[in-house]
Amino acid sequence: MSLSGTATRYGSLAQALHWLTAxxxxxxxxxxxxxxxxxxxxxxxxxxxxxHESLGFAVFWLLVIRLIWRLFDRIPDAPPMPGWMDIASRATHWALYALLFAVPATAMLGAWFGGHPVTVYGLGAIGPFSGTWGTSLAEIHGTLGDIILWLAGLHAAAAIYHHVILRDRVLSQMVPGLPNPSSGLGRQARP
Ligand code: HEM
Ligand code: HEM
Structure with missing residues (x-):
């Protein structure tokens, strides 16, 4: 499988970054x-x-690498689907990207301005800085942390619905080795 995507499949790097992030x-x-x-x-x-902080910080750097790679990568075309579904899917993806940024960002700012240093991977601590809005940012962080899990759950359920009910290639685009259920190969693979 190639590093870059094609019209019908995410490339291996985009897939690896997606599943590692999840x-x-x-x-x-x-x-x-x-x-x-x-x-x-x-x-x-x-x-x-x-x-917790080290994993969250890794999520942030994976997001940076992923978005830079996305600029050069070939993103698969959406399989035929109603316009509202295409818009809902794109909106969910960009909301997930926004949360992948906002969850670690509110955490780090919340800790620093709440008077706590942030230590990552056991390396040297950074901060704290003086400020008064750390506590509310930490609360926002916790809420956004819950929201990203709910939205990712909905997103996963939608991907499985595409695969099992609509039988299009949406899930197979992101899962290594999973055949497209609407292709001949997918039909043969069924019992
Ligand atoms: C994607 C990554 C992350 C997720 C999903 C996540 C999720 C959460 C959730 C759900 C809570 C609230 C727990 C509860 O109230 O029961 C929480 C708390 C916390 N997180 Fe994260 N987090 C992430 C990244 C980070 C990072 C990068 C830091 C680094 C500073 C961090 C620091 C904290 C701290 C300090 C708290 C406690 C906040 C408080 O109540 O004072 N988190 N996180
Ligand atoms: C925290 C967990 C997850 C996050 C943050 C997440 C985030 C994302 C994002 C941002 C994209 C858009 C990729 C792009 O075009 O740049 C995407 C695509 C995708 N994700 Fe997830 N995802 C998560 C978990 C899952 C799970 C559990 C599944 C399946 C069971 C899944 C299935 C897919 C599929 C099939 C695509 C491609 C959709 C398409 O081509 O329209 N994801 N994910």
């Missing part, structure tokens, strides 16, 4: 700690927080 977002969400700042920043929670 995995890291899911783990960052699962290890996220809520509650009062005294608990979030307690010594007992330090290793979980380091993991």
């Amino acid at each position: 995995l890291l977002v899911l783990i960052a969400f699962l290890v996220s700690e809520g509650g009062p700042a005294t608990r979030v920043y307690s010594a007992d929670n330090a290793s979980t927080l380091l993991l």
